[in-house]
Amino acid sequence: MLQNYKKGEVPKLCTAEEIIALTEYSTIESINRAKEIYNKTIENGKGEADKLWIFLTALSNIYDAGRTKGIREERLKRRV
Numbered sequence: 001m002l003q004n005y006k007k008g009e010v011p012k013l014c015t016a017e018e019i020i021a022l023t024e025y026s027t028i029e030s031i032n033r034a035k036e037i038y039n040k041t042i043e044n045g046k047g048e049a050d051k052l053w054i055f056l057t058a059l060s061n062i063y064d065a066g067r068t069k070g071i072r073e074e075r076l077k078r079r080v
Contacts, residue, residue, distance in 0.1 A: 034062045
């Protein structure tokens with residue numbers, strides 16, 4: 001269970017291949033949300049010398065946002 005992980009350790013619950021296979025289910029709404037998170041990360045990273053680091057941070061933020069959304073949806077289901 002997730003309780004067994006230390007802070008900062010994120011269990012790998014899906015592979016990159018699985019995510020790519022789900023691409024056809026992307027919506028304009030989810031793409032726009034990802035773009036919003038990306039743009040905010042880029043804005044916050046101005047002045048950073050390493051552009052790759054900023055880009056990967058943006059990807060990580062988008063991934064974490066999706067993971068958090070999924071966790072919240074599951075918690076809401078349990079309450080109902």
